[in-house]
Amino acid sequence: MEQPNSSYLDAFAKGDEAFKKQLLDILRTELVEDIDLYFENLNKKDYPQAKLYVHRIKHKMGMLGLEKSYALANKYEIGLLESDLNQQQYFESMLPIMTEYLNSN
Amino acid sequence: MKSIIVDDEQLSREIIRHMADQIPAIEIVGSFSNAMQAIKFLNKNEVELMFLDIHMPEFSGFDLIETIKSPPKIVMISSDRNFAVEAYEYDFIVDYIVKPIEFDRFKKMFERIKKRYAKKENVAKPSTNGEQTITDDKLYVNIDRRLVKIDIPSIDIVEAKGDYIKIKTDKKNFVVHCPLKRIEEKLPKDKFLKVHRSFVINIDKIVDIEDNSVLIKRDVIPVSKGNRNELRKRLNLL
Structure with missing residues (x-):
């Protein structure tokens, strides 16, 4: 599986560790909320709303250097418009990996 | 350049603010997590530039654009490339940046805006008589005690x-x-x-x-x- 990294955040923070920590804190908090709301809406089969949270999580994948996952999340996001869940399994498999990475940084 | 940020993700707002802070000409005067807050602010305050996310719950960036009477210059910011063409149909959308944003791209956006809106040689300086005020290519006219902006x-x-x-x-x-x-x-x-x-x-x-x-x-x-x-x-x- 693809693994997250902090290249983007490092480049962005330019050595300002406090700022990097601030961003990681926000990422961690928002990701938990996004995941909860994603599953909540998916379970209700409210795909347009679930799509919105896939979109938000996709952005966070980009920030964590998960390029392949970002591309697949994009497909999943588009697929949800037509209730297409083909990419669901891969997308959801990345969520604990992202969470674990953020919790350990 | 008085600017606001409208994005439902705090992370994005922080990143945009951080980048804007490195460009002295950009002054962030407001940062909002939803379109309604931004609309209220825009109704009461003069804003020259808005960093606007497209995908937001309930009220999208495009909904916001359709709602406000005199939009400022807008930089659309989205993880989604698919709306770029639609965005450029609006005259006041001056750039479209795909997330995650790189600072070089952000600087380029600002240079583009500066170039596009460079002061025209013959535009008069702001007046103080209260009837009309001109800023760059905008004219403000006093109608029923309100200053209304005209391009x-x-x-x-x-x-x-x-x-x-x-x-x-x-x-x-x-x-x-x-x-x-x-x-x-x-x-x-x-x-x-x-x-x-x-x-x-x-x-x-x-x-x-x-x-x-x-x-x-x-x-x-x-x-x-x-x-x-x-x-x-x-x-x-x-």
Whole structure:
């Protein structure tokens, strides 16, 4: 599986560790909320709303250097418009990996 | 440049603010997690630039654009490339940046805006008389105690009507208590010309010309004998 990294955040923070920590804190908090709301809406089969949270999580994948996952999340996001869940399994498999990475940084 | 950020993700707001803080000309005066908060702020405050996310719950970035009367310059920021074409259909959308944003891209956006909105040589300086104020290519007119913004390039014709002037633009008309001479002095002289004692026209909007009149959209505007030579000089005649 693809693994997250902090290249983007490092480049962005330019050595300002406090700022990097601030961003990681926000990422961690928002990701938990996004995941909860994603599953909540998916379970209700409210795909347009679930799509919105896939979109938000996709952005966070980009920030964590998960390029392949970002591309697949994009497909999943588009697929949800037509209730297409083909990419669901891969997308959801990345969520604990992202969470674990953020919790350990 | 007074700017606001509208994005439902705190992370994005922080990143945009951090980048903007590194460009002294950009002053972030507000940061909002939803469109409704931004609309309230825009109704009460002058904003020149808005960093706007497209995907937001309930009220999207495009919904916001359709709601506000006089949008500022807008930089769309999204993880989604698919809306770029749609975004550029709006004149006031000056750039479209895909997340995650790189600082070099952000700087490029600002340079692009500076270049596009570089002050025109002949635009008058802001007035202090309270009737009209000009900032770059915007004109603010006092209507019913409200300062209403008009894009100068959108003006077709200004017509004197006694103590009032009627400003005709692409979208709507404005009647303002002001002498024609005052607005004539404030409009860029390379674009606008007084062709008659009651008419100032936007030269770019001329459709065709007869000996003693010009056609602008469906309006036939008289041209005084004394102004014909000046009008001809301004045109790119073959």
